[in-house]
Amino acid sequence: MQSQRKNIYRIARECAGYTREEAAELLYISTRSLADYETGKTIPPDDVVCRMVEVYRATWLAYEHLRQGAEVGRRYLPEVDLTDLARSVLKLQKEIADVNKINPDIVEVACDGVIDEHEMSKWKIVQREISEMAAAAMAVLFSQKERRALI
Numbered sequence: 574m575q576s577q578r579k580n581i582y583r584i585a586r587e588c589a590g591y592t593r594e595e596a597a598e599l600l601y602i603s604t605r606s607l608a609d610y611e612t613g614k615t616i617p618p619d620d621v622v623c624r625m626v627e628v629y630r631a632t633w634l635a636y637e638h639l640r641q642g643a644e645v646g647r648r649y650l651p652e653v654d655l656t657d658l659a660r661s662v663l664k665l666q667k668e669i670a671d672v673n674k675i676n677p678d679i680v681e682v683a684c685d686g687v688i689d690e691h692e693m694s695k696w697k698i699v700q701r702e703i704s705e706m707a708a709a710a711m712a713v714l715f716s717q718k719e720r721r722a723l724i
Contacts, residue, residue: 583611633715
């Protein structure tokens, strides 16, 4: 995971078609700073990443920056399997179907607003399936042409 974090900023820039020099100018940072971000020497501050997202037109970069670069992201944001749009949509449909299959368990456990000890195993499955569906939905949102270089 460490090596991927080193490269997400470079990947976004290259997918956008900018040289390091062009990107640094558009981002209002030095070429050296950009090189440090792209090699993992330093992690860019959020304001620089926001500019990268806008300049590179890469919304996925914001998510990956948080997921990989912040402890809260590493702990709680699901990994998004980025692929082409058609596969992402099919994966989302599959995950929606999986959640629909367990819908009776969702209703049974949640209807009283309390998760009892005997319901906990069902609820963990519900949480896993919903998390997988959320990750699949994010993959659809991030399935843009600039991501093809990662596939």
